[in-house]
Each structure stands twice: as structure tokens, then as C-alpha cells.
Amino acid sequence: MLEAKLSEAGILKRLLDAIKELVADANFECNEEGVILQAMDNSHVALVAVKLLATGFKKYRCDRPLPLGVNLGSFTKVLRCAKDDDACILKAADDADILSLTYEARNTDRIAEYEMKLMDIDADTLQIPDTDYDARVTMPSSEFSRIVRDLSQLGESVRIEVSKEGVRFISEGEAANGNILLKQTEGAGKRGSSSKRDEDEDDEDERESEDEDRDRKARAKKEKVKKEDGEDVDMNGDAEDGDEEGDGEFKSKGEDDDDDDDDEKPGKKRKKAPAKKSKPAKKAKKADDEDASADAVTIELNQHVNLTFSLKYLVNFAKSSSLSNVVQLMMSNDVPLLVSYDFGQGYIRYYLAPKIGDD
Incomplete structure (x- = not known):
């Protein structure tokens, strides 16, 4: 069932x-x-x-x-x-x-x-079989779709060459030729260290927030003790003196305490404000980093690779760009090309044999 x-x-x-x-x-x-x-x-x-x-x-x-x-x-x-x-x-x-x-x-x-x-x-x-590929190219699926669609207007085949310079797509037709080079996105290899720095900054913010909470609790406890002491003094003053001047003195002292409290409240607000503003800014930065990674081109190269494939099949493979924003091309000389799209529910992978000679 x-x-x-x-x-x-x-x-x-x-x-x-x-x-x-x-x-x-x-x-x-x-x-x-x-x-x-x-x-x-x-x-x-x-x-x-x-x-x-x-x-x-x-x-x-x-x-x-x-x-x-x-x-x-x-x-x-x-x-x-x-x-x-x-x-x-x-x-x-x-x-x-x-x-x-x-x-x-x-x-x-x-x-x-x-x-x-x-x-x-x-x-x-x-x-x-599991294969250790000599070249792995990660790129936006929309860019891959555009490249194979454009080059299919010129010829029937495309030569994909991966080198230290980048990944190059070459198509030669009877009336026109096309040559497209994609270089590795600057800073793509540093993305891991950047995310590590973001995590460290988040930990530091959490520690600062905990310190501020402890300071606020300590101040609140101190103010509570002051208030209780002031009430005891008021009660003693009413019992012993009962004169208006004494009452006035105690009232003025209470007013001074209130003024002190008022002076401290703005200070609290000023300390809270930076913490509240920093978090949304960092969330926005992380979202920008994720968008940037989807648009980045990364190349892992162990050996120079140069293979030719049929554009008709690659155009069909590119229809999977609606499932994922990123596509991976994995290549080794004389080994079928692997085109992989990963999405939330699973994956779809295509294997395409390279053209040999005039085939």
C-alpha cells in the first residue's frame, strides 16, 4: 500500500x-x-x-x-x-x-x-558508480539555462572547458561561433570563513545581551532596596516629629530619588536601542549572503577538463531550473557529465555521455 x-x-x-x-x-x-x-x-x-x-x-x-x-x-x-x-x-x-x-x-x-x-x-x-570528478562547477541554474539556450541557436554541440581561468562554453556553427567564459565569483571561496565570523559575532552579541540583563537586574534590585529604606524613614519621621518641615524634608528626598530614577531610565533605553537595531541588520546581511551564494559561480578543479556534448540534451536538462536556483556540473575526461539539481524534496540528476571525434 x-x-x-x-x-x-x-x-x-x-x-x-x-x-x-x-x-x-x-x-x-x-x-x-x-x-x-x-x-x-x-x-x-x-x-x-x-x-x-x-x-x-x-x-x-x-x-x-x-x-x-x-x-x-x-x-x-x-x-x-x-x-x-x-x-x-x-x-x-x-x-x-x-x-x-x-x-x-x-x-x-x-x-x-x-x-x-x-x-x-x-x-x-x-x-x-561513484566517481571522483576532476572538475565541479556550481552556478546559477538560470545562467546555465541561458547559456545552453543561446548557444543552441548557433550549433548542435558545445565544448565545455574547465581551467584555472574559469569555465568556458564554446559552440561552433556553420554561420556563427559563440564563446562564453564564466569566472569564479570573487570571494566565493571565503564564504565559509565569513559565515564563521557571523556566528562569532552572534555569540558576542548574546554575551553582551546577557551582561546587560544582569546589569538591569542589579540596578532594579538596588532601586528596590532604596525605595524600601525611604519608606522606613518616612514612617519613622511621621511617628517622632510629625512636623510639616520634617515631612517636607522627607518628601524632597523622595522627589530626589524619583529624579534619580528618571535620570537612569533614559540610560536604559540608550543601551537597549543598539541591541535591537543590530539583530535585524545581521538578519538582512545573512539574507543578502544567501542571495549572493545563489548567484555565485564556484569552481573546484583538480585537473583541466575539456569535453564536447550535445546541446539538444543540455537544453532539456536546463528545464529543471524551475526546481532549483543552483546547478552543479561535474566533469572528468572521458566520463559522462553529471548535471545535478537539488531541491527541498529531493534531487534530479542527469548523466550525459560526451561526444567523441565527429560523433
Whole structure:
């Protein structure tokens, strides 16, 4: 029995839109860890691997491993009946030939139910070996999408070269050539040390705040003692003297104490103000750092890499930019390119064999 609930159907819609042109039919392998899809295109040049983690679902239950063979074109049509913010519930019984989909609207009482026929697909799961890549490039997914889309207007292939200079995309066509160089973002390698400094500053602010709290408590305790002493003096003065002059003296003393209290209150406000203002400023700085990291280009290079790939496939891979703001390109000479998009509910990874010679 499978029952899985996604908080937003839009995640599944964007996922299928990214792979439906590469793969026609595929098995969604469901188990206790989540939902896995692995399939190759018809020409066996590209491999796509998708994983939706069980923790990425709002509710997930899978009693035993269960394959769901679906036609991705039909699945996409059924998903188009849901709004992006609708909750999507997938249900399938053991050995069933039907997949049930329920869409629950977020702000209304609308509930839509659909059923889709499952297919019996005989496909072997490939074992993808772990590879130590010579070059890793992390860049904005929108920039990668723009590069491959622009270069696809010029030629059918792109040569990707990773060196100390940066990552270069080169396409040569019959009528025009294109050459795009992305250099590593300045300060990208120092991001870790910067975040460490921010943590140290936060710890220092917490210590200062604790010291201020202790000082305020000490002053409040001291003022309380003064006030109690003043009340004792007033009571003694009324009992012994009872004259107006004595009362006046004690009143003036009380007024002096009040004046002292008034003098201390503005001081407290001045000390509180900087602490309150500093925290939002630091939060804004952290948000800016996160935005900057999404727009940064980072390169990890062990060895110079120079490979050629089909732009048709890379353009299809780039459709996954709707799932993640960041893409990773991992390359080694004579090894398939790995294009990886990580998002909150899991990941999608593409493997593409390089072109050799005139192929």
C-alpha cells in the first residue's frame, strides 16, 4: 500500500515537465526511503535519476517496495488538472493496476479525484558508480539555462572547458561561433570563513545581551532596596516629629530619588536601542549572503577538463531550473557529465555521455 501526500502539486508538475521529453515510459520505484525514478532516453546517450525523499512528503507510507509503471505524457496531463498550490495525494494498492490522484485545494473545499492506469514496464535498475570528478562547477541554474539556450541557436554541440581561468562554453556553427567564459565569483571561496565570523559575532552579541540583563537586574534590585529604606524613614519621621518641615524634608528626598530614577531610565533605553537595531541588520546581511551564494559561480578543479556534448540534451536538462536556483556540473575526461539539481524534496540528476571525434 502506497499513500504519499505532497504539500504542492507544482513540485511534481515541474519535475515531469523536465523529463517527459527524454523518457516516455518509466517506473517510479516506491520504498520506505521515498520514490525513485531511473531511466535512459531511447538513444541510450542520457540517463536521468530522480529521488523524492520520504521526508519531503507531508505524509508518506509505503508498506513494501512497489513499482509504479507510468506513461509520463499521460501522467503530465492528469497533473495539469491540479493547481500548483493544491495538495496532491498519490494512492496505490499492492499489485494494483490503478494509481489514484487526489487534489485538495488550499483555500476552498474543492477536492478532485482522478485515476490513471499503470503499465507493466520491464526495466532494469542501473548501478551508477561513484566517481571522483576532476572538475565541479556550481552556478546559477538560470545562467546555465541561458547559456545552453543561446548557444543552441548557433550549433548542435558545445565544448565545455574547465581551467584555472574559469569555465568556458564554446559552440561552433556553420554561420556563427559563440564563446562564453564564466569566472569564479570573487570571494566565493571565503564564504565559509565569513559565515564563521557571523556566528562569532552572534555569540558576542548574546554575551553582551546577557551582561546587560544582569546589569538591569542589579540596578532594579538596588532601586528596590532604596525605595524600601525611604519608606522606613518616612514612617519613622511621621511617628517622632510629625512636623510639616520634617515631612517636607522627607518628601524632597523622595522627589530626589524619583529624579534619580528618571535620570537612569533614559540610560536604559540608550543601551537597549543598539541591541535591537543590530539583530535585524545581521538578519538582512545573512539574507543578502544567501542571495549572493545563489548567484555565485564556484569552481573546484583538480585537473583541466575539456569535453564536447550535445546541446539538444543540455537544453532539456536546463528545464529543471524551475526546481532549483543552483546547478552543479561535474566533469572528468572521458566520463559522462553529471548535471545535478537539488531541491527541498529531493534531487534530479542527469548523466550525459560526451561526444567523441565527429560523433
